[in-house]
Amino acid sequence: xxxxxxxxxxxxxxxxxxxxxxxxxxxxxxxxxxxxxxxxxxxxxxxxxxxxxxxxxxxxxxxxxxxxxxxxxxxxxxxxxxxxxxxxxxxxxxxxxxxxxxxxxxxxxxxxxxxxxxxxxxxxxxxxxxxxxxxxxxxxxxxxxxxxxxxxxxxxxxxxxxxxxxxxxxxxxxxxxxxxxxxxxxxxxxxxxxxxxxxxxxxxxxxxxxxxxxxxxxxxxxxxxxxxxxxxxxxxxxxxxxxxxxxxxxxxxxxxxxxxxxxxxxxxxxxxxxxxxxxxxxxxxxxxxxxxxxxxxxxxxxxxxxxxxxxxxxxxxxxxxxxxxxxxxxxxxxxxxxxxxxxxxxxxxxxxxxxxxxxxxxxxxxxxxxxxxxxxxxxxxxxxxxxxxxxxxxxxxxxxxxxxxxxxxxxxxxxxxxxxxxxxxxxxxxxxxxxxxxxxxxxxxxxxxxxxxxxxxxxxxxxxxxxxxxxxxxxxxxxxxxxxxxxxxxxxxx
Numbered sequence: 001x002x003x004x005x006x007x008x009x010x011x012x013x014x015x016x017x018x019x020x021x022x023x024x025x026x027x028x029x030x031x032x033x034x035x036x037x038x039x040x041x042x043x044x045x046x047x048x049x050x051x052x053x054x055x056x057x058x059x060x061x062x063x064x065x066x067x068x069x070x071x072x073x074x075x076x077x078x079x080x081x082x083x084x085x086x087x088x089x090x091x092x093x094x095x096x097x098x099x100x101x102x103x104x105x106x107x108x109x110x111x112x113x114x115x116x117x118x119x120x121x122x123x124x125x126x127x128x129x130x131x132x133x134x135x136x137x138x139x140x141x142x143x144x145x146x147x148x149x150x151x152x153x154x155x156x157x158x159x160x161x162x163x164x165x166x167x168x169x170x171x172x173x174x175x176x177x178x179x180x181x182x183x184x185x186x187x188x189x190x191x192x193x194x195x196x197x198x199x200x201x202x203x204x205x206x207x208x209x210x211x212x213x214x215x216x217x218x219x220x221x222x223x224x225x226x227x228x229x230x231x232x233x234x235x236x237x238x239x240x241x242x243x244x245x246x247x248x249x250x251x252x253x254x255x256x257x258x259x260x261x262x263x264x265x266x267x268x269x270x271x272x273x274x275x276x277x278x279x280x281x282x283x284x285x286x287x288x289x290x291x292x293x294x295x296x297x298x299x300x301x302x303x304x305x306x307x308x309x310x311x312x313x314x315x316x317x318x319x320x321x322x323x324x325x326x327x328x329x330x331x332x333x334x335x336x337x338x339x340x341x342x343x344x345x346x347x348x349x350x351x352x353x354x355x356x357x358x359x360x361x362x363x364x365x366x367x368x369x370x371x372x373x374x375x376x377x378x379x380x381x382x383x384x385x386x387x388x389x390x391x392x393x394x395x396x397x398x399x400x401x402x403x404x405x406x407x408x409x410x411x412x413x414x415x416x417x418x419x420x421x422x423x424x425x426x427x428x429x430x431x432x433x434x435x436x437x438x439x440x441x442x443x444x445x446x447x448x449x450x451x452x453x454x455x456x457x458x459x460x461x462x463x464x465x466x467x468x469x470x471x472x473x474x475x476x477x478x479x480x481x482x483x484x485x486x487x488x489x490x491x492x493x494x
Contacts, residue, residue, distance in 0.1 A: 002431035004037035005113035012042025112144035185422030228311035273446035284457035291321035296472030
């Protein structure tokens with residue numbers, strides 16, 4: 001259960017606080033799951049009072065809460081919200097914070113428990129952590145705890161990730177460090193383990209004997225919007241594949257843990273990361289496609305090319321699309337390719353995992369005829385969270401005609417209520433001390449090791465793999481289709 005605590009949000013005037021964190025905390029309160037003894041302290045540079053901060057958050061909650069806004073619930077929640085003005089590098093500001101948190105412990109019964117949320121740029125991490133340590137805020141009194149939540153991006157390569165991990169480890173123990181990946185907070189992502197290990201029908205088939213391949217897709221119709229400078233320094237591979245999509249791959253490919261303790265689950269995910277076949281420059285040239293969107297149209301509206309977006313170089317070589325073929329070299333997955341694709345300015349927004357089973361033998365119903373199609377289990381992560389299974393059935397009538405049908409499960413309709421937002425679950429888990437859905441140090445560094453091999457091949461001296469163009473509104477460059485066609489496969493139509 002979530003424990004009484006003070007949640008301190010660094011970067012409280014930022015977009016994440018207004019769009020995600022405060023609406024998530026309000027929704028938890030509306031559901032009756034927020035500890036009665038809880039305080040929220042926003043830490044930022046701008047001049048504000050508690051009342052002005054609450055008024056701004058009221059509008060954000062009204063706009064972004066999944067459950068709408070109940071004024072009575074909001075009024076009760078807002079009484080727990082406070083504002084602390086300080087520069088991130090101002091030592092005195094942290095001493096004043098320590099004093100205020102001690103006052104809140106007395107007034108609101110938060111028991112000396114602290115949850116620090118670093119909703120700031122990674123360049124601010126070291127300074128904030130050092131000042132927390134200097135003020136003694138990283139150490140809890142006996143019977144209390146102090147934890148830190150770190151937002152992505154956690155590094156830009158293996159070296160920077162290791163450096164950041166080193167900085168964090170000097171102030172907080174690994175058990176108290178929560179590296180957040182909001183994809184893992186989504187209901188369907190959490191349900192992957194239940195689907196596999198609580199159903200006798202699936203786990204016996206979950207191996208190279210029965211599965212032909214796995215596709216993991218994250219499609220987005222939006223462009224870079226106002227994030228041009230960030231995207232120029234990141235690109236789709238580091239922004240999405242290194243964290244979100246490799247996390248989903250781990251959930252699909254992991255072995256059953258010995259129990260549901262956080263480290264037992266994360267141990268199995270790390271084994272998958274370590275089993276990823278390292279890519280040579282030749283592998284990258286053959287099995288990785290990078291693309292960039294050109295001008296096109298989405299939903300009947302014309303959109304411009306990436307290179308003409310605001311604050312983007314007109315000669316940019318940054319990828320907005322990646323497709324790759326990964327191999328997990330272990331006993332369960334030998335010979336089963338994992339195809340990953342992610343892209344901006346695609347026709348629709350959706351994230352899903354498609355597990356395609358091997359075809360039935362070419363006798364009886366599909367003998368001498370065109371392939372009738374394989375069984376496919378689709379796990380929809382967003383937007384319409386659910387699971388579907390495609391199978392073949394006979395159409396009614398005298399003739400033997402076979403058509404694919406779909407068994408479909410939707411979270412919203414099956415359980416009669418909307419799924420909680422990812423940040424709601426993750427904040428509750430952090431308050432409860434459950435790190436299962438957060439990335440561990442070796443997990444992050446292992447993922448960066450795999451990604452760095454691709455990035456290094458892309459930016460090595462000499463001939464480099466091409467940057468393929470695709471028109472906005474399409475499903476990506478032709479080269480991505482060719483990647484699967486070489487193996488006699490196709491991308492699943494979404």
